[in-house]
Amino acid sequence: MRIDRIRSWPVDFGFYNAVYVRVETDDGAVGEAEVAMRRRTRSIVALLEELGDELRGQDPTRIEQLSERMYRDAFLGGTLLTIGISAIDMALWDLNARVLGVPVHRLLGGAFRDEVLVYTHARAGESPDALAATVRARVDAGFRAVKTTLPGFYEKVTSVHHEHGQLVPARQTETELLPPWIFGYIAEFFEAAREAAGPDVHLMVDCHGRLNVANSIRLAEALAPYDLTFIEEPVPYERPDWLREVSSRVSTPIAAGERWGNHLSSAPFIEQHSVAVAQPDVGICGGLTAAKKIATLAETHGVSVAFHNPFGPLQSAATWQLSATLPNFLMSESMITPEQAPYWERYVENPPRVDGGVWRVDPSPGLGPRLRLDELDRSEPRFVLDLGGTR
Numbered sequence: 009m010r011i012d013r014i015r016s017w018p019v020d021f022g023f024y025n026a027v028y029v030r031v032e033t034d035d036g037a038v039g040e041a042e043v044a045m046r047r048r049t050r051s052i053v054a055l056l057e058e059l060g061d062e063l064r065g066q067d068p069t070r071i072e073q074l075s076e077r078m079y080r081d082a083f084l085g086g087t088l089l090t091i092g093i094s095a096i097d098m099a100l101w102d103l104n105a106r107v108l109g110v111p112v113h114r115l116l117g118g119a120f121r122d123e124v125l126v127y128t129h130a131r132a133g134e135s136p137d138a139l140a141a142t143v144r145a146r147v148d149a150g151f152r153a154v155k156t157t158l159p160g161f162y163e164k165v166t167s168v169h170h171e172h173g174q175l176v177p178a179r180q181t182e183t184e185l186l187p188p189w190i191f192g193y194i195a196e197f198f199e200a201a202r203e204a205a206g207p208d209v210h211l212m213v214d215c216h217g218r219l220n221v222a223n224s225i226r227l228a229e230a231l232a233p234y235d236l237t238f239i240e241e242p243v244p245y246e247r248p249d250w251l252r253e254v255s256s257r258v259s260t261p262i263a264a265g266e267r268w269g270n271h272l273s274s275a276p277f278i279e280q281h282s283v284a285v286a287q288p289d290v291g292i293c294g295g296l297t298a299a300k301k302i303a304t305l306a307e308t309h310g311v312s313v314a315f316h317n318p319f320g321p322l323q324s325a326a327t328w329q330l331s332a333t334l335p336n337f338l339m340s341e342s343m344i345t346p347e348q349a350p351y352w353e354r355y356v357e358n359p360p361r362v363d364g365g366v367w368r369v370d371p372s373p374g375l376g377p378r379l380r381l382d383e384l385d386r387s388e389p390r391f392v393l394d395l396g397g398t399r
Contacts, residue, residue: 009107010034011068014060014096018049019387021351025049026320028355028379029056031099033068039103040379042322043095043291048088049389055092063096071100075297079270090269090294097295098326098375106374112329113369116300123366124331125339127153127210129318132162136200143211144204152365153210153237153339159197160190161218182220182244191223191230198234210237210339212263217244221253228258238263238285238314251282263287266316270294271301278302278309285338289316291323296330303334312338319343321352321359325375328360328367340367355380355387 015030024046031039045052059078066074078093079085105112113119128151130142139156146154160175175193176186187193201211213236219227224242231239238261243250245267255262263285268274270293277283286306290299303313313336317327324342331337344352344362352359356377360367370376 009037009068011063011066014056014063014099016053016056016095017384017387018053018389019355019384020390021320022348025389025391026351026355027052027056027095028322028384029095029099030379031068031096031103033103037068037103037107039068039099039101039106039374040322040377041095041098041102041295041326041375042320043091043098044319044323045088045091049391051088052091052095055088056095059092059096068100068103071097071104071297074100075294079294085269085273087267087269087292090298091292094291094293094295094298097297098290098323101296101326102374109373111369111371111373112296112326112375113332116296116330117333119332119369120335121332121337122369124328124337124369125153126328126342126344126362126365126367127151127155127212127339128342129345130154130156130201132156132159132197136197139197140200140204143201143209147205147209150362150364152208153212154201154205155212155214155240155341156197156201157214157216158218159194161215176218180218182218182223186223191226194227195230195234198231198236202234207235211235212237212240214240215242217241219243221250224254225257228254228260232259236260240264240287241266248276248280248282251277252280255282255284261285263314265289265302266292268293268302270298271305274302275305278306278311281309281311283311285312285314287314287316287341290327290330291319292316296326299330303330303336307334307336312336314338315340317341317343320348321356321377322375322379324367325360325370325377329370329375332369355383 012032012034017028018025026044029041075097133139240263261284264283265287266289288299288302315327358377
């Protein structure tokens with residue numbers, strides 16, 4: 009069995025383009041995957057074409073070897089490269105599991121749990137009452153955990169499409185001046201969200217690295233009464249020392265990791281205890297191969313894993329297959345919002361189902377879902393440049 013070709017389809021997925029990938033072998037075996045990179049769809053497709061040329065004729069059962077070769081042979085790293093590697097790596101795991109007739113989690117060590125806790129998104133909205141209403145709707149839909157963005161910092165540039173103008177300019181850096189009242193303003197939103205959610209629902213906030221160390225501490229202090237499960241990326245993700253300082257001075261757990269390029273780049277953050285919650289993304293960090301290594305490293309340092317995963321059905325299936333195997337798993341992100349849900353059914357058969365805020369481990373071979381090739385062939389990406397300026 010040898011790799012014959014690697015195909016890709018960039019398609020419209022609402023607020024971004026998804027890229028679906030299929031590895032095909034000379035004896036008819038196939039494996040499928042999904043990745044995305046906002047603003048760089050063409051680059052991902054071109055990279056997959058080049059990687060496909062390099063892998064033609066290779067043994068698809070040597071996943072570790074091929075992942076290593078794709079990374080080291082490029083000489084230069086970066087997440088653009090590792091997104092392409094992630095797509096092929098996930099497809100190879102899917103292919104091998106399908107050939108063996110078992111779900112991917114069986115190849116990753118077997119299920120540690122039967123259910124995977126999944127959290128969803130709620131846009132902050134234009135007022136505390138608006139956020140509270142959206143959080144209540146998510147809870148009523150069965151979710152036990154909800155994340156939002158920093159109120160006042162975003163408008164239409166985010167995945168949840170805030171329709172009001174932001175109070176802090178999108179391109180303002182973390183070292184520039186903030187309004188003196190901003191943290192009290194943010195706290196009002198979370199007071200309303202906590203009242204709407206009740207005491208048992210997990211609430212989180214994603215800062216996308218918009219604050220410096222001092223203001224991150226001020227944010228954590230302002231939100232402490234509302235018992236957040238974690239604060240995500242309060243400072244720019246590139247600096248483990250900044251994250252470590254915030255972590256050491258606040259009581260709320262600090263999370264980061266969605267932009268880690270592989271297990272090597274995650275090591276300083278985990279080993280220095282810069283984060284209490286690691287957030288690798290299987291579609292960014294190098295696929296299931298690298299994500300498993302990150303999770304194991306995190307386990308040895310007492311760090312929980314909450315996967316970043318605001319994408320579609322195939323990447324979610326890959327994320328949750330791995331989640332089911334991990335002793336140190338906390339929860340996984342999902343983008344099953346009313347706006348995104350139709351795309352899950354459009355592009356795949358047997359998309360993963362979330363019921364009562366959990367995904368129940370699926371015994372289907374491979375990752376589970378199967379691409380609808382006819383729909384992919386009919387679909388077109390939307391190359392609209394998002395110049396929102398968010399990190």
